[in-house]
Amino acid sequence: MPELEVKGKKLTLDEDGFLQDWEEWDEEVALALAADTRFGGDGVEMNEDAWEIVNYLRDYFLKFGVAAPIRMLVKEAKKRLGKEKGSLEYIYELFPQGPAKDACRIAGLPKPTGCV
Numbered sequence: 001m002p003e004l005e006v007k008g009k010k011l012t013l014d015e016d017g018f019l020q021d022w023e024e025w026d027e028e029v030a031l032a033l034a035a036d037t038r039f040g041g042d043g044v045e046m047n048e049d050a051w052e053i054v055n056y057l058r059d060y061f062l063k064f065g066v067a068a069p070i071r072m073l074v075k076e077a078k079k080r081l082g083k084e085k086g087s088l089e090y091i092y093e094l095f096p097q098g099p100a101k102d103a104c105r106i107a108g109l110p111k112p113t114g115c116v
Contacts, residue, residue: 001013002014002015016101016111018104022061022109029108030054030106030107033105034050044094044096044102049085049090050095052081053080054103056073060072061109073099074086
C-alpha cells in the first residue's frame with residue numbers, strides 16, 4: 001500500500017491515493033494529498049474556493065456518513081462561491097480529476113463507491 005508522510009508520520013493510502021483512516025486528516029494532510037501526483041493529475045492548488053469545497057465535503061460526510069451527491073455539491077457551491085463559480089464546470093477547474101476523485105481524496109474521505 002502506498003504511504004504519504006506528513007509531519008513525520010506515515011499515513012497509509014489505498015491504490016487510488018485515498019486515506020485508509022479518514023480520522024488522520026487535517027489541513028496539512030490535505031495540502032500533501034493535493035500536491036501528490038502519484039495517482040494521476042498534476043496536483044491541485046488549494047485556493048480559498050477549493051477549501052470551501054473540501055470543507056463542505058467533510059462537513060457533509062461527518063453529518064451523513066457518506067460523500068455528498070454531485071447535485072448537492074453543486075448547489076452548495078452556488079451558495080458558498082456565488083452563481084458564477086457555483087457550477088460543475090468550475091468544480092472541475094478546481095479539481096481536474098473531478099469532485100469524487102480529487103476533492104473527496106483531498107478531503108480525506110473514504111473513496112466514494114462507483115466513482116474511481
